[in-house]
Amino acid sequence: xxxxxxxxxxxxxxxxxxxxxxxxxxxxxxxxxxxxxxxxxxxxxxxxxxxxxxxxxxxxxxxxxxxxxxxxxxxxxxxxxxxxxxxxxxxxxxxxxxxxxxxxxxxxxxxxxxxxxxxxxxxxxxxxxxxxxxxxxxxxxxxxxxxxxxxxxxxxxxxxxxxxxxxxxxxxxxxxxxxxxxxxxxxxxxxxxxxxxxxxxxxxxxxxxxxxxxxxxxxxxxxxxxxxxxxxxxxxxxxxxxxxxxxxxxxxxxxxxxxxxxxxxxxxxxxxxxxxxxxxxxxxxxxxxxxxxxxxxxxxxx
Amino acid sequence: xxxxxxxxxxxxxxxxxxxxxxxxxxxxxxxxxxxxxxxxxxxxxxxxxxxxxxxxxxxxxxxxxxxxxxxxxxxxxxxxxxxxxxxxxxxxxxxxxxxxxxxxxxxxxxxxxxxxxxxxxxxxxxxxxxxxxxxxxxxxxxxxxxxxxxxxxxxxxxxxxxxxxxxxxxxxxxxxxxxxxxxxxxxxxxxxxxxxxxxxxxxxxxxxxxxxxxxxxxxxxxxxxxxxxxxxxxxxxxxxxxxxxxxxxxxxxxxxxxxxxxxxxxxxxxxxxxxxxxxxxxxxxxxxxxxxxxxxxxxxxxxxxxxxxxxxxxxxx
Numbered sequence: 001x002x003x004x005x006x007x008x009x010x011x012x013x014x015x016x017x018x019x020x021x022x023x024x025x026x027x028x029x030x031x032x033x034x035x036x037x038x039x040x041x042x043x044x045x046x047x048x049x050x051x052x053x054x055x056x057x058x059x060x061x062x063x064x065x066x067x068x069x070x071x072x073x074x075x076x077x078x079x080x081x082x083x084x085x086x087x088x089x090x091x092x093x094x095x096x097x098x099x100x101x102x103x104x105x106x107x108x109x110x111x112x113x114x115x116x117x118x119x120x121x122x123x124x125x126x127x128x129x130x131x132x133x134x135x136x137x138x139x140x141x142x143x144x145x146x147x148x149x150x151x152x153x154x155x156x157x158x159x160x161x162x163x164x165x166x167x168x169x170x171x172x173x174x175x176x177x178x179x180x181x182x183x184x185x186x187x188x189x190x191x192x193x194x195x196x197x198x199x200x201x202x203x204x205x206x207x208x209x210x211x212x213x214x215x216x217x218x219x220x221x222x223x224x225x226x227x228x229x230x231x232x233x234x235x236x237x238x239x240x241x242x243x244x245x246x247x248x249x250x251x252x253x254x255x256x257x258x259x260x261x262x263x264x265x266x267x268x269x270x271x272x273x274x275x276x277x278x279x280x281x282x283x284x285x286x287x288x289x290x291x292x293x294x295x296x297x298x299x300x301x302x
Numbered sequence: 303x304x305x306x307x308x309x310x311x312x313x314x315x316x317x318x319x320x321x322x323x324x325x326x327x328x329x330x331x332x333x334x335x336x337x338x339x340x341x342x343x344x345x346x347x348x349x350x351x352x353x354x355x356x357x358x359x360x361x362x363x364x365x366x367x368x369x370x371x372x373x374x375x376x377x378x379x380x381x382x383x384x385x386x387x388x389x390x391x392x393x394x395x396x397x398x399x400x401x402x403x404x405x406x407x408x409x410x411x412x413x414x415x416x417x418x419x420x421x422x423x424x425x426x427x428x429x430x431x432x433x434x435x436x437x438x439x440x441x442x443x444x445x446x447x448x449x450x451x452x453x454x455x456x457x458x459x460x461x462x463x464x465x466x467x468x469x470x471x472x473x474x475x476x477x478x479x480x481x482x483x484x485x486x487x488x489x490x491x492x493x494x495x496x497x498x499x500x501x502x503x504x505x506x507x508x509x510x511x512x513x514x515x516x517x518x519x520x521x522x523x524x525x526x527x528x529x530x531x532x533x534x535x536x537x538x539x540x541x542x543x544x545x546x547x548x549x550x551x552x553x554x555x556x557x558x559x560x561x562x563x564x565x566x567x568x569x570x571x572x573x574x575x576x577x578x579x580x581x582x583x584x585x586x587x588x589x590x591x592x593x594x595x596x597x598x599x600x601x602x603x604x605x606x607x608x609x610x611x612x613x614x615x616x617x618x619x
Binding site: 055079107134138140142143144145147148149150151153155156228232235239240252256258262263266270272273276277278280281284294 | 307313314316317320321324325328329363444446447448449453454456457461477491559560563574576578579586589590593594596597601
């Protein structure tokens with residue numbers, strides 16, 4: 001009944017011609033065009049940072065100290081987005097900072113995803129006591145205030161890139177465990193898993209050849225929803241002074257640098273914050289879009 | 303039911319104990335707290351007094367024993383003393399807890415009052431003004447770093463417009479109106495992210511409910527649309543945001559660390575951060591105990607609310 005109804009309704013009397021504006025607007029609405037563009041720029045800048053940046057990120061110049069951006073009075077083309085507290089070029093630091101952001105988010109996300117997925121697979125597949133213990137560990141992990149924990153860890157081992165990466169990977173894994181486990185519990189009841197077990201497949205083979213492909217969409221969606229949070233966490237740690245140490249230009253550190261100059265040089269804090277916001281927003285958009293495409297059941301997760 | 307209750311409670315206790323143990327051990331790794339008292343390049347300190355201080359702080363014992371002493375003192379209500387000023391930690395806490403709780407409560411109220419109604423409105427007229435407004439708030443709330451939002455709020459409303467104070471809680475004797483002014487920026491900045499979470503959750507849960515058969519039936523029977531939305535749909539759509547609200551309060555107390563640092567708020571978050579940097583392990587351990595216990599309580603409350611609100615959920619384990 002419903003089919004017939006929609007068939008009748010959908011038969012157009014006249015073929016409609018849409019204006020080019022409407023078609024392109026529809027295209028923008030259907031595909032993540034803007035986020036895609038932002039992320040493309042981010043990736044490009046990450047790869048070619050040294051070629052694109054007009055200056056070195058550590059070259060100081062006291063004459064350019066707190067120099068306003070080019071469009072303001074007193075600005076010059078030497079410092080397009082202005083100069084920071086010691087006269088470094090903010091634009092160049094932003095460009096090199098993109099490299100840090102992409103690298104940190106990428107590495108910690110991938111390692112967190114691998115670890116979390118493995119734990120989720122094991123917990124879901126074996127069930128029973130193993131499942132119980134693993135899930136309680138995840139619960140415990142959730143109840144530790146992350147920022148404080150990360151502060152303590154980073155300070156115990158001297159702030160460095162590796163420590164921050166490990167911390168963020170630790171932040172990333174827990175989200176994967178719960179959802180992958182739930183997914184595996186469902187997969188366990190499918191006939192093809194039962195069949196492969198009857199055929200004599202080993203546990204490892206069932207897990208990695210038969211179940212892993214089944215949860216792959218979920219991994220992808222969770223990962224894309226999680227990147228933004230990782231970038232924010234990295235920025236927060238940097239801001240609190242427990243992130244990647246100087247002179248590496250992390251965006252969070254740049255925001256913190258400008259805090260004491262808000263009344264005289266607002267641009268020092270403002271631009272890196274916009275960069276963080278834009279990047280995270282683009283990733284979130286992409287994540288939502290992927291989720292709607294691949295796995296709408298995860299709606300409640302985000 | 304009672305069994306589930308007890309089981310859940312035991313896990314909560316184990317969780318808190320494990321969380322404090324992890325941070326307690328880590329804080330011992332940071333370095334010898336004695337280094338903060340005695341600087342080698344400063345005045346000379348004899349070997350004996352160095353050892354004596356170590357003994358006094360219990361540093362000569364194994365880690366597990368140290369933890370055991372600490373936790374058994376805590377159970378008896380003795381939280382130890384701060385490292386530098388030798389004040390009882392509990393006294394310091396009593397000073398800071400009210401400010402933190404107040405800020406968290408105000409932010410929580412703001413987030414709820416903005417997020418839930420706007421989420422409902424946004425689900426009802428999809429594609430309308432409220433939908434775009436709501437989605438805009440959610441979009442920014444989940445993408446903009448809290449510390450940057452705080453700095454921008456200070457830049458615009460304190461530095462440029464000079465409407466609101468840039469930070470701190472203001473003096474104790476300040477008038478009620480003055481104190482409100484001090485609350486505005488930090489609580490809005492902190493509440494924004496929560497409002498975003500509420501919005502998305504309420505919107506998707508409301509959309510799901512509005513799509514269900516019984517709503518269609520109610521509509522077909524001719525029930526007025528206001529009654530359908532608020533009586534039939536809203537009640538059932540409320541379950542996810544309700545459980546979220548309990549966790550949100552815990553998240554606020556957690557995320558508050560950054561807001562307190564940005565706004566110079568005299569609360570626990572700042573105390574805890576400072577104690578990390580100064581390696582004041584008694585204060586740090588107590589802070590973590592507080593945060594973890596709060597989180598465990600709220601998670602417990604969320605579970606109970608969930609069960610209470612949705613009778614279909616039965617915990618028969």
